[in-house]
Structures are given as structure tokens and as C-alpha cells.
Amino acid sequence: MPSHLFADRSAQPPEPGPVDALITQTRRLRGEVDAVRRGAVADDGDAEGRWQRALCDLAVHHLEDLGRHLGQLKEGLPPAPELTELPAGTSGTDRPDEPGPEDRRTRVGSAEWNLLTDEVHWSDELFQIFGRSPEKGALPLDELGSTLFSDDQPLLTAWVTDCLVDGRPIDGEFRVVRADGRVRTLHMRGEPVLDSDGCTASMWAVIRDVSELRRSQRAVRETHDSLQRRREVAQTERRLAVELQEAVLPPWRGSLRFPHRDTAALDVAAHYLPSATGAPVGGDWYDALDLPAGRSMLTVGDLTGHGVTATSGMAMMLGALRGMAMAGIEPGPLMGWLNQLLETSVQPALGSAVCCHYDPAHRLLSWAQAGHSAPLLFRGGSGRALVPPEGVLLGATSGASYGQAEERLEVGDVLVLHTDGLAPHGAESGRTDVTGRLLALAPRITAARSAQECVRMVIEPFDAGEREDDSCVLVARVRG
Known part of the structure; x- marks a missing residue:
């Protein structure tokens, strides 16, 4: 040598x-x-x-x-x-x-x-x-x-x-x-x-x-100086990404009760889990929003990438989603517009999302998904994944159409929405494994007295794990 x-x-x-x-x-x-x-x-x-x-x-x-x-x-x-x-x-x-x-x-x-x-x-x-x-x-x-x-x-x-x-x-x-x-x-x-x-x-x-x-x-x-400059740039980008994320996502501390007087209104709580490996902030989002006519919107999603680019893309997608939901656009067509928005974005990316509209007057959940894990419904000590309507990843196909499904809820039902960061990185059966672990919590979740208590139960098996990506969990409980 x-x-x-x-x-x-x-x-x-x-x-x-x-x-x-x-x-x-x-x-x-x-x-x-x-x-x-x-x-x-x-x-x-x-x-x-x-x-x-x-x-x-x-x-x-x-x-x-x-x-x-x-x-x-x-x-x-x-x-x-x-x-x-x-x-x-x-x-x-x-x-x-x-x-x-x-x-x-x-x-x-x-x-x-x-x-x-x-x-x-x-x-x-x-x-x-x-x-x-x-x-x-x-x-x-x-x-x-x-x-x-x-x-x-x-x-x-x-x-x-x-x-x-x-x-x-x-x-x-x-x-x-x-x-x-x-x-x-x-x-x-x-x-x-x-x-x-x-x-x-x-x-x-x-x-x-x-x-x-x-x-x-x-x-x-020179290499030491270059590495030092890169480290400072990375720290600045991470700080900006975190600040942007905190400015966009709801700063919930504990459960959030919607101001509906209907007895079937929702008790909602959410939690953001950062990567356990210290990776840069990703493009995960969660949100719950009051809509006109007493309805509510629930959503979680994820954009590919990390850092300021992914976080700014997430902010754009979440802002568009909120605006279209407030304008009365249903979840299926809304996903189509999000797909077109991401397709024409300056920063190319792929995204997955699930969007739900809930009508408390009829306890009716209307929802659509784009390449995302289906919501989990817990009732009477057991749980199941909702059957997903048609929907491909956002930004994957031009002019894609997205189906819409409906589910009638009951008092005490619990919905769990999450992004895929909970799954082990690179595991082929990641979604199945996470779904199985969450469904095993059905007796405890259905016995919980609040959405915030459900969130603690959901994140407990994953919060100490070696996650290589960040993730979001949102829980909605139908109040009686």
C-alpha cells in the first residue's frame, strides 16, 4: 500500500x-x-x-x-x-x-x-x-x-x-x-x-x-473547516425546520374539545414523535379542524424528504388541505386536488395522506386516503382497520382519482390515525406489524376515558423504540 x-x-x-x-x-x-x-x-x-x-x-x-x-x-x-x-x-x-x-x-x-x-x-x-x-x-x-x-x-x-x-x-x-x-x-x-x-x-x-x-x-x-461549516449549516436548517413545524402544526397540550354542543362531538388529541436516531425533521403532519355546518376534519400525512424542504412542503400541503376543507370540498375530490398541487410543485416529492370529515349529527365519517395506512376503529373491546377506498400516493400519477368511503360511528368509538414512521425502517411488514400491535391494545383503548389517555397508550409501545423516522399519532373519541 x-x-x-x-x-x-x-x-x-x-x-x-x-x-x-x-x-x-x-x-x-x-x-x-x-x-x-x-x-x-x-x-x-x-x-x-x-x-x-x-x-x-x-x-x-x-x-x-x-x-x-x-x-x-x-x-x-x-x-x-x-x-x-x-x-x-x-x-x-x-x-x-x-x-x-x-x-x-x-x-x-x-x-x-x-x-x-x-x-x-x-x-x-x-x-x-x-x-x-x-x-x-x-x-x-x-x-x-x-x-x-x-x-x-x-x-x-x-x-x-x-x-x-x-x-x-x-x-x-x-x-x-x-x-x-x-x-x-x-x-x-x-x-x-x-x-x-x-x-x-x-x-x-x-x-x-x-x-x-x-x-x-x-x-x-480545510476538511475540518468544511465539516464545521456543514455542521453549522445543518444545525441552522434543523432549527428552521423545527420552528416552521411548530408554527404550522397545532400546539396541543392535552385533549382538544371541539366547541360543538352535540353529544356525539369528538374528543381529539395528538402527539408528534421525533426520530429516535436524531435525523432531520421530516414532512409529517396532523390536524383537526372545525368545519362549517358543525362538521369536523381529521387528517394525518407525510411527505418524502427531511429538513426545511420537506417541512415547507408539508406547510404548503396542510394549508391547501385546510382551505379546501373549509370550502366544503369532500375528502375524495380533495385528495385529487392535493395530488395536482404536489405534481406541479417546484420541489418534486411524494406524499401519503388520509383525510376524514365527521358529521356529528349523523355520526357519519367520510374519508379518503392516498397511499396511506387506513384509520383504525376501536369499539367494544376490539379493533379493526377500515377498508380503504382507492387512492395512490400523492404526486405519483397525473390525474389520479381518489375514492371515498363512509363509516357510521357510535358513542365511545375511538379512531386512531398515524403516519408510517411508527413502522421499523425498511421492514417489508412494517405496516402490518404496527397495525397488529395497535389492535392488540383494543381492550385498553376502548376502556380509556379520554383521547389523551388513548394517545399515551398508543405511543407507549413505540416511544422508546429505535425509530429512524418521525411520526404523528392522532386519536379521536366519539363523546357521549
């Missing part, structure tokens, strides 16, 4: 086990190299010892970077983005920090500039790092800055001045533009070499190519 130190190579992060082993090995190597560095003694005249100490310093620095980088890889490193910024005068055909085959083999080079003889010595690796032909010779110290980004040139000048005049070591990074137009980030560690009189005679340096490492770190930072 290719090394993940090179961000320009396409690879998948290794498994956690190998990464842990690499981290352990890196720490052991760092300790061994650090011990060699501490034990290395070199005087000013010992060139070999000086290079040994410099290389040990560089190795320790490299292993520290490697350890931090492997820690990031353990959490999963994202693909490195391409850089788009190029310095003035570079070719637009080459990507910055794009390594050639020779760059992948060469990472560290050395140099020494003799101030007394003007001699310059570069290692073969340093020529490869700078992309410079050995035939052209090494760059003198005063020409080295010509290869740098204009922004980094003053920085290198200050470092060299401090090193030659004040005897301060150099330890920093700068960017160079190679002759082939590629941009590389280099890390330099260097020190002055003093003569017998204490004057600076030469300057040596070890230069390491850290382009891929810095690019990987940059990718991690």
Missing part, C-alpha cells in the same frame, strides 16, 4: 491496527535517533560530526512530524485538494507541489557556502530538490533567494543575515519555484561555521522537502 505521507498519491487510509503499529514504531525510532543526537559530540573543525549532528536533528524533527501525521491518519485522512494559487511567473500547466518521479525518492539534501573562497557545495539530492541540473552548478548564497516566492524572500534574507552576522542558527520553511514551474515547500536547518578568530567562515544547511506533509496538513485543516 502506498505511503500516506505523500498526499499527491491516491490511496485509502489503512486499517487502525497497522496505523497503531506505525505510530509505535515511529516513537521507538524517534527515541533511538534522539539518543544518538544527544550522544553526538562535534567541534567546529569536525565536519563529519557536524553533519551527523545536523542529520540527527533533522531526523528527530521529521519523526515528530510523522508521528503527528500518523495520528491524523488514524482518524481518517481526506483526499488532498489541489492548490490553485501560483506565484507570478510560474506556469499554469503545472500544479503547485506536484512531485515528479525523482521528487518521490529525494527528500533531504545538504549545502555549504564558504564565505572566504566563495565555494559552494551541494549534495546531489539538493540539486534534485531544487530541480536544478548539476551542470549549471550550485547557487551562491546571494542568488538562492531568486528561487523563492516573493513573499518569502525577505524572510530568507533575515535568516541568513542573523546567521552570518549574529551567529544564530536557521530553522524555518520557505517556498521555492523550480525551473520546471513546480512549487515546493522546503524546511532549512543551518548554522554558521566560525574560523580560529571567531569570524563566520562558512554556513552549512540541511534542507528537507516537506511539500507533501504540509499539503496533507492543509487538507486536514
Whole structure:
């Protein structure tokens, strides 16, 4: 598997086990190299010892970077983005920090500039790092800055001045533009070499190519920032969706009694169950509404999708449903108009719904459905699902027609309407399972004294479950 130190190579992060082993090995190597560095003694005249100490310093620095980088890889490193910024005068055909085959083999080079003889010595690796032909010779110290980004040139000048005049070591990074137009980030560690009189005679340096490492770190930072922005956007969208939902759905607290004087009026209560997995708010709705001539409307429904789009679509559908119900449109034709509305909506979606009109004077329930679970009727200690009239999902078929059914109710009857979020996610028998569990509650539901008590009984088996979608439950009880 290719090394993940090179961000320009396409690879998948290794498994956690190998990464842990690499981290352990890196720490052991760092300790061994650090011990060699501490034990290395070199005087000013010992060139070999000086290079040994410099290389040990560089190795320790490299292993520290490697350890931090492997820690990031353990959490999963994202693909490195391409850089788009190029310095003035570079070719637009080459990507910055794009390594050639020779760059992948060469990472560290050395140099020494003799101030007394003007001699310059570069290692073969340093020529490869700078992309410079050995035939052209090494760059003198005063020409080295010509290869740098204009922004980094003053920085290198200050470092060299401090090193030659004040005897301060150099330890920093700068960017160079190679002759082939590629941009590389280099890390330099260097020190002055003093003569017998204490004057600076030469300057040596070890230069390491850290382009891929810095690019990987940059990718991690950018991905972290991107994830943070996405998290903030998601939180804002969720807050907006919840606020819109709360503004549209009835804010019931306890049972709601319709202001009819008829003894067969309805006692209604409802409950909204959010997803147990923390998924964004969906397009579920419930509603109960007084209609002209003493009638009542009951409805539940659901639009596909989640978030602000689904919630705003739900608000549009519920507003249209309320308006058409107040205008006296019966449930069957009303479903047809909702289907046409959803079909011509800017945001395409599918929806399911059930709509009931109840006439308390005759205890007559007229209802229609669009691909939705039929209402459950509980009476005398037992329960059953009403036989659904014809009706396909809203938005599924242009010009669809919807049937309408009627059911005569009795005092004490209980109707339960719910959306499909109660069912286990992805289960083929979800509706059947939910219906069976609800019908098993028939003795308790029919013995309840209020619709709110019925709601508590209905949601109890599902409220602690691992629902992957939100859901609504509406209960209507015929008062005597």
C-alpha cells in the first residue's frame, strides 16, 4: 500500500491496527535517533560530526512530524485538494507541489557556502530538490533567494543575515519555484561555521522537502473547516425546520374539545414523535379542524424528504388541505386536488395522506386516503382497520382519482390515525406489524376515558423504540 505521507498519491487510509503499529514504531525510532543526537559530540573543525549532528536533528524533527501525521491518519485522512494559487511567473500547466518521479525518492539534501573562497557545495539530492541540473552548478548564497516566492524572500534574507552576522542558527520553511514551474515547500536547518578568530567562515544547511506533509496538513485543516461549516449549516436548517413545524402544526397540550354542543362531538388529541436516531425533521403532519355546518376534519400525512424542504412542503400541503376543507370540498375530490398541487410543485416529492370529515349529527365519517395506512376503529373491546377506498400516493400519477368511503360511528368509538414512521425502517411488514400491535391494545383503548389517555397508550409501545423516522399519532373519541 502506498505511503500516506505523500498526499499527491491516491490511496485509502489503512486499517487502525497497522496505523497503531506505525505510530509505535515511529516513537521507538524517534527515541533511538534522539539518543544518538544527544550522544553526538562535534567541534567546529569536525565536519563529519557536524553533519551527523545536523542529520540527527533533522531526523528527530521529521519523526515528530510523522508521528503527528500518523495520528491524523488514524482518524481518517481526506483526499488532498489541489492548490490553485501560483506565484507570478510560474506556469499554469503545472500544479503547485506536484512531485515528479525523482521528487518521490529525494527528500533531504545538504549545502555549504564558504564565505572566504566563495565555494559552494551541494549534495546531489539538493540539486534534485531544487530541480536544478548539476551542470549549471550550485547557487551562491546571494542568488538562492531568486528561487523563492516573493513573499518569502525577505524572510530568507533575515535568516541568513542573523546567521552570518549574529551567529544564530536557521530553522524555518520557505517556498521555492523550480525551473520546471513546480512549487515546493522546503524546511532549512543551518548554522554558521566560525574560523580560529571567531569570524563566520562558512554556513552549512540541511534542507528537507516537506511539500507533501504540509499539503496533507492543509487538507486536514480545510476538511475540518468544511465539516464545521456543514455542521453549522445543518444545525441552522434543523432549527428552521423545527420552528416552521411548530408554527404550522397545532400546539396541543392535552385533549382538544371541539366547541360543538352535540353529544356525539369528538374528543381529539395528538402527539408528534421525533426520530429516535436524531435525523432531520421530516414532512409529517396532523390536524383537526372545525368545519362549517358543525362538521369536523381529521387528517394525518407525510411527505418524502427531511429538513426545511420537506417541512415547507408539508406547510404548503396542510394549508391547501385546510382551505379546501373549509370550502366544503369532500375528502375524495380533495385528495385529487392535493395530488395536482404536489405534481406541479417546484420541489418534486411524494406524499401519503388520509383525510376524514365527521358529521356529528349523523355520526357519519367520510374519508379518503392516498397511499396511506387506513384509520383504525376501536369499539367494544376490539379493533379493526377500515377498508380503504382507492387512492395512490400523492404526486405519483397525473390525474389520479381518489375514492371515498363512509363509516357510521357510535358513542365511545375511538379512531386512531398515524403516519408510517411508527413502522421499523425498511421492514417489508412494517405496516402490518404496527397495525397488529395497535389492535392488540383494543381492550385498553376502548376502556380509556379520554383521547389523551388513548394517545399515551398508543405511543407507549413505540416511544422508546429505535425509530429512524418521525411520526404523528392522532386519536379521536366519539363523546357521549
